[in-house]
Amino acid sequence: MNTNSNHIGLPNIEDLQHIANELFSALPNEFPKEISLSPDLNEHPRATKVAETLLSAGNLGGVETVFPVSNHDTLMTQAGHGMSVIPIQGGIPNQPLIPNGIPQSPPSMGGIGVSPSVGSYGNLGGMGKSPNSFSEISDPTFLEKDLNGIDTSKYHLGNGEVPYAVGTGNNVNMGEPQTSFEDLNLTKKVEPSYFPFEYGDNSFEAELKAALDMLNTGFGTPSAKDFAGLEQKNSYYFLDENPFAFDSRKPAISSVVPIQPQSRNGWVGSNFDAYLIKKDFPILNETVNGKPLIWFDNAATTQKPKAVIDRIAYFYEHENSNIHRAAHELAARASDAYEAAREKVRVFLNAGSVNEIVFVRGATEGVNLVAESWGNHKLVAGDEIIVSHLEHHANIVPWKRLADKKGLKLSVIPVDDDGQILLDEYAKMLNSKTKLVAFTQVSNALGTITPAKQMVDMAHAVGAKVLLDGAQSVSHMKVDVRYLNADWLVFSGHKLFGPTGIGVVYGKEDLLNEMEPYQSGGNMIQDVTFEEIKYHKAPNRFEAGTGNIADAIGLGAAIDYISKIGIEAIGQYEHYLLEYATHLLKQIPGVRLIGTAAEKASVLSFTLDGFTNDEVGKALNREGIAVRTGHHCAQPILRRMGVETTVRPSLAFYNTCQDVDVFIETLWRLKTNK
Structure with missing residues (x-):
């Protein structure tokens, strides 16, 4: 590209005008298709701003403004609406290819990893601004900044108006006031980034044209070539079988490449x-034994995006106070942020009311709450509880203890050799004495996805209540409690990219209000005398004392992050990654996969002949790969499969095919060296 000799590094204005016209030709019809970038022309206000921005960007003292947005060098370009990432020379070894052979670097929004539809985010602060990570996109004030980068957002300070919790239908004590603060995400200063140009041998115009040719927002109807080859035998294309798949009429993935069994290249949807998503997780920049950390222990706990970390820090810096009491400003801020997090959980689960969302320490406490508050008060000798063979200890031990205490019968739904629920056997177990069925939606040890909706309906047919353990499912698939119709559902925040020490019990509101309080103390009472105690209704009746306020708010931030990416897109990508890893793992001699259900989440339990599981785990750790070894708090199901322990890599949406390749290569070296 020619440059203006009067400004070091400044592109020629004619070249800029050509590029701008290429960009504007890709925009919606209301934008001009021919513009001039001369600053003294005002034929279109955005054209003027484009010119000003480009001119200021070029005067950088000769410093090139190309920057990486991934593990490989890319160019980020900004059209008036939306953004895209253009791959340049270089790239990642074994990086997936798209049909035209260009290294895959799909359209993305500077760290989000998901491309919005054209026009869905306006101009993102003008041509001179771009978010650098997902956490900046999640800043609600970012999109309110004008073209000069001036923050025009308004903070809505409380003034004693209708309390937030009351406005959302929350049961609160009106004697303990709240105000109308919104839960504002952390406000961050967004540094300007400039329109990048590539100089030297690479042709920017050619790259731009290639990117425009690839332009596809992912929300339109795919072309025939997008699905070319899907009928091939042994293709590892997963949409037909994927339990998380989108409605086929609205495909989430617009450019699909079938993965051949012999291929080492993985596909990352368009x-x-x-x-890019990995960039939002600071801990994934860590090194272990001098190697980049590869976190394959997601079933135990997930890592936290910067947006969550920042939101918790913001609470302690600006909002820290106890909640639901006091009339001062910080109490109002804390109360509203806490109750806003409850509303986010409600939306995430599609619950009918915030009164159905109870904050607890985690899924384990949630199961114990139901066992004590409902089971201990409602069940009598001779009643029957049914659990499945797949359960985590947290969904076995409370029911076993209760059965021993009250003379209940505890029955176990069997599974087949693949780790799948035997529905016929389950049907035979149900009877009029069955009062509770408690089972997991996804097995933490095997990854098996249970037919939850069908199992819930079968239990309800005999009058039984159902508790669904969602600890392993909420991070992989859409969980709709009204569709599933379970009476309770529990999950932990730390398995949903949120903080530790926070979790949720969803319960049907009438049922929760019939249950006895789990713990007693402040915040859960309406009135106390020495003669009588009156309790709040749910959810407050189950949240005695000072709760984990900061981490509840952090959980809300994690849900914001996940929701912006889309849980369906996450599940779809993870299912692809599971298929990719499974295919390669099965080729290693001596590997035995434990749990081979037709429908699985991204969990791979295995043993390697000739090695103890600890030996395998240590070998992987030397390469920076974190996996879990042991019984995974699920001894009954592992013993059913004939083993005491396994190696368990478990995958998340920030893992990549390259991560899988390092994992597979390590196992091959371990096997061949011995």
């Missing part, structure tokens, strides 16, 4: 880039 509007999903795990390499």
